[in-house]
Amino acid sequence: MKQQTHEEINKELSGTPILLQEGYSKIELLTTNKMRADKTGLIHGGFIFSLADHAAMLAINHPNVVLGAAHVKFLKPVREGQTIIAEAIITKKEGKKIFVHVDVRFENSSVFEGEFTCFIPKHHVLETRK
Numbered sequence: 001m002k003q004q005t006h007e008e009i010n011k012e013l014s015g016t017p018i019l020l021q022e023g024y025s026k027i028e029l030l031t032t033n034k035m036r037a038d039k040t041g042l043i044h045g046g047f048i049f050s051l052a053d054h055a056a057m058l059a060i061n062h063p064n065v066v067l068g069a070a071h072v073k074f075l076k077p078v079r080e081g082q083t084i085i086a087e088a089i090i091t092k093k094e095g096k097k098i099f100v101h102v103d104v105r106f107e108n109s110s111v112f113e114g115e116f117t118c119f120i121p122k123h124h125v126l127e128t129r130k
Contacts, residue, residue: 003020004062004063006058020058023089025055026088027051029084030082031043031083041079043082045074055087065098068118076109088116091115096120101115
């Protein structure tokens with residue numbers, strides 16, 4: 001499936017798509033020292049959230065998709081040098097709302113999970129309308 005959204009996102013910071021299917025995406029991210037929060041090598045949660053958000057957007061895969069809300073849990077710490085995988089699946093559509101479940105794993109262990117509420121507006125959010 002061809003990627004139709006977030007084509008210019010920085011893949012080194014927000015993940016590289018591995019698999020795109022209708023209603024589903026799988027993305028990987030190799031964590032680096034640029035993402036460290038402290039000298040222990042702990043990765044800042046914002047990068048994990050960015051990966052999960054990127055996966056949710058690609059599961060929907062529409063040029064105008066935007067995030068409206070997210071309910072997330074950080075389950076385990078992520079360390080520099082770990083490759084984490086996000087899997088996103090559309091779980092429900094309710095009018096203009098699209099609900100996406102995202103699970104981020106390191107090896108066989110969940111490190112993050114979230115429920116993302118997304119929308120597809122008629123126009124891109126930055127498009128100027130006359």
